[in-house]
Amino acid sequence: MGLLTILKKMKQKEREMRLLMLGLDNAGKTTILKKFNGEDVSTISPTLGFNIKTLEHKGFKLNIWDVGGQKSLRSYWRNYFESTDGLVWVVDSADRLRLEDCRQELSALLLEERLAGATLLVFANKQDLPGALSKEQIQEALALDEIRSHHWCIIGCSAVTGNNLLAGVDWLLDDIAARIFTTD
Amino acid sequence: MDAKAECTQGIGVAGESGAFKIQERLQKRHQERAEEAERRKEAKESRSVAEEKGEYFSSTFDTERASIEELLSSCTGADRAVVTQTLEEATVKTLQLQKFLNDSMLFLTQYELRRAQDALQKLQTSSAEIREEALPKKKFAFRARSKATDKVSAPESDTPAASVSTKVAVAPAVSVQCGFSNMNNVCLTKTAEEIHKQDVLLTHLTNCKVRLFGSPSTLHMKHIDSCEILCGPVSSSVFIDHCRDSTLAIPCQQLRTHNTQDTRVYLHVTSRAIIEDCHGVSFAPFSWSYPTLKEDFIVSGLDQNRNNWSQVDDFHWLAAGTPSPNWTVIPEEDRKTNWEL
Numbered sequence: 447m448g449l450l451t452i453l454k455k456m457k458q459k460e461r462e463m464r465l466l467m468l469g470l471d472n473a474g475k476t477t478i479l480k481k482f483n484g485e486d487v488s489t490i491s492p493t494l495g496f497n498i499k500t501l502e503h504k505g506f507k508l509n510i511w512d513v514g515g516q517k518s519l520r521s522y523w524r525n526y527f528e529s530t531d532g533l534v535w536v537v538d539s540a541d542r543l544r545l546e547d548c549r550q551e552l553s554a555l556l557l558e559e560r561l562a563g564a565t566l567l568v569f570a571n572k573q574d575l576p577g578a579l580s581k582e583q584i585q586e587a588l589a590l591d592e593i594r595s596h597h598w599c600i601i602g603c604s605a606v607t608g609n610n611l612l613a614g615v616d617w618l619l620d621d622i623a624a625r626i627f628t629t630d
Numbered sequence: 631m632d633a634k635a636e637c638t639q640g641i642g643v644a645g646e647s648g649a650f651k652i653q654e655r656l657q658k659r660h661q662e663r664a665e666e667a668e669r670r671k672e673a674k675e676s677r678s679v680a681e682e683k684g685e686y687f688s689s690t691f692d693t694e695r696a697s698i699e700e701l702l703s704s705c706t707g708a709d710r711a712v713v714t715q716t717l718e719e720a721t722v723k724t725l726q727l728q729k730f731l732n733d734s735m736l737f738l739t740q741y742e743l744r745r746a747q748d749a750l751q752k753l754q755t756s757s758a759e760i761r762e763e764a765l766p767k768k769k770f771a772f773r774a775r776s777k778a779t780d781k782v783s784a785p786e787s788d789t790p791a792a793s794v795s796t797k798v799a800v801a802p803a804v805s806v807q808c809g810f811s812n813m814n815n816v817c818l819t820k821t822a823e824e825i826h827k828q829d830v831l832l833t834h835l836t837n838c839k840v841r842l843f844g845s846p847s848t849l850h851m852k853h854i855d856s857c858e859i860l861c862g863p864v865s866s867s868v869f870i871d872h873c874r875d876s877t878l879a880i881p882c883q884q885l886r887t888h889n890t891q892d893t894r895v896y897l898h899v900t901s902r903a904i905i906e907d908c909h910g911v912s913f914a915p916f917s918w919s920y921p922t923l924k925e926d927f928i929v930s931g932l933d934q935n936r937n938n939w940s941q942v943d944d945f946h947w948l949a950a951g952t953p954s955p956n957w958t959v960i961p962e963e964d965r966k967t968n969w970e971l
C-alpha cells in the first residue's frame with residue numbers, strides 16, 4: 447500500500463475537506479460564507495485577517511477559510527495554501543475596473559505549487575446587480591479556458607439572494623470527493 | 631429586508647421551515663438564554679486561557695524563528711554542499727513553523743498573527759536570497775511533488791499551466807453603467823428613479839458637485855479630485871480608490887477607502903469603514919438631507935439608527951493600542967452643516 451493510498455484512506459475516514467476562499471476585497475467572500483451558513487449578512491464588516499467556518503454538508507465536514515483580499519493582505523495568502531482541497535475564487539461581476547487585477551491575481555495563484563491539485567470553483571458573484579457581467583463574460587475576462595492545471599468550473603451567483611451558492615459548493619464537493627475519497 | 635426569506639436555495643441550515651408552536655418557541659428561547667449565560671461564563675474563563683496560549687505561541691515561535699535565522703546565517707561563506715543541506719533543513723523548519731502558526735491561528739490576536747506572518751515571510755525571502763546567491767543555477771525545491779499532483783490535474787493537461795500574458799478586452803464599461811465619467815467643473819445630478827438599485831460608477835471627475843438622490847445597490851468612485859459628492863443610502867458597499875481633496879456624504883453598509891488623501895467623509899455606516907493606503911482622511915456623521923431620504927433608507931435596508939462612522943479600521947496600521955495617524959474625526963465646530971448648492 448503506497449503512501450498516497452494510506453492518505454486517501456485516512457481522509458476517507460474523516461471525510462473532511464479544506465476549502466480556501468480567495469478573491470479581491472469586496473468580492474463578497476465573507477457574505478457567501480455567512481449566507482451559506484444561514485447567518486445574517488447585513489452586519490458583515492470588511493475582513494481584517496480571516497474567518498474560519500466549519501460546517502457539515504452532505505456528510506462532509508468542511509473547513510472553510512475566508513481570507514481578506516485587501517492589497518496589503520494578498521501577500522499573506524500563501525500562508526493558507528497548505529493542504530487545500532478546493533479553491534473558491536470569488537469575483538465581483540460588476541467591478542469592471544478591477545477585472546484585470548482579478549485575472550492577474552488568479553493566474554498567479556494557479557502557478558502556486560502548494561495549490562496544485564486543488565479543484566477551482568469560480569463564483570461570478572453579485573449577479574443580482576443590473577451592471578453585472580455574465581458568467582460567460584467573466585470566464586472570458588479571466589481567461590479560464592486557458593487553465594490546464596486544475597479542474598475548474600464557473601458559476602454565476604448572488605450572495606445576497608443566496609442564488610446558486612449551493613450548486614457551486616455541490617459541484618466542488620463532488621469533484622473533490624471523486625478525487626480524494628474514491629476507493630481503489 | 632429579510633435575508634433569510636430570500637435564501638431561495640434553502641441552503642442547509644438556513645431558513646426556518648413551517649411554523650413553530652408558540653410554546654415550543656418560548657421553551658427554546660428560555661433554553662437559549664440559559665445556554666447564553668453559560669457561554670458567557672465559559673468565554674470569560676477561556677479568555678485567560680487564550681492569553682496564556684498567546685504567550686506560549688509567541689515564545690515558541692520566536693525560539694524557532696531564531697534557530698532558523700541562525701541556520702541561514704551559517705550559510706555565509708560555507709561551501710555549496712553545506713549550503714544546500716542547511717537550506718533544506720531551514721526550509722523544513724520554516725514549513726513546520728508555518729504549520730504551527732496555522733494551527734495556532736484560532737487564538738491569536740490580529741497583531742500577533744500579522745507579526746508572525748511577517749516574520750515567516752522574512753525567513754522565506756532571506757532563504758530565497760541565499761539560495762539565489764550560493765546556488766544560482768540549480769533550482770531548489772520539492773519539485774518531485776508535482777509528479778504526484780499530475781495525476782489529479784485536469785484530463786486535458788498535457789500543456790503546462792495557463793500563460794499569464796493574455797490581455798482580454800472587457801466590454802465597454804462606462805456606456806452601459808449608471809454614473810458619470812470624465813467631467814470637469816460641473817454640477818451633476820441623478821434622480822431616485824435613475825439611481826434605484828443600480829450599481830453606480832463615478833470616475834475621473836474634477837471639481838464637480840455631484841448629487842445622487844435615491845438608493846443605489848453599490849457605489850464605486852475612482853480618480854476623484856476636488857469634488858463634493860452626496861449620495862442617498864447605498865444598500866451594500868461603497869468602494870473608493872484614488873480620491874483627493876474632496877467632500878463626500880454617504881450612508882452605506884460598508885465603506886472601503888483606498889489611496890485617498892485629504893478628504894472629508896460625512897458617513898453613515900452600519901457595519902464598518904476601512905481605509906488602506908490613505909492619509910488625511912477625516913470623518914463626521916452623515917448630515918446631508920433631502921425630502922425622500924427616509925424612504926430611501928427603507929429601500930436600502932440600512933438601519934438608520936445604527937451608525938458606526940467613528941469606528942474606522944486602518945488596514946495599514948495594526949499596532950495594538952496606538953491609533954492610526956491616517957484618519958481623524960472632524961471637530962464638531964468644523965463640520966459642514968449647509969449642503970445647498
Ligand SMILES: Nc1nc2c(ncn2[C@@H]2O[C@H](COP(=O)(O)OP(=O)(O)O)[C@@H](O)[C@H]2O)c(=O)[nH]1
Nearest residue numbers: 471472473474475476477572604605606866867
Ligand atoms: N448586490 C450584491 N452585493 C453583494 C453580494 N455579495 C456581497 N455583496 C456586498 O459586497 C460587499 C462586500 O462583501 P464582503 O463579503 O464583505 O466582501 P469580501 O471582501 O470579499 O469578504 C458587502 O457590502 C456585501 O453586502 C451580492 O451577491 N450582491
Ligand SMILES: [Mg+2]
Nearest residue numbers: 475476492493
Ligand atoms: Mg471579507
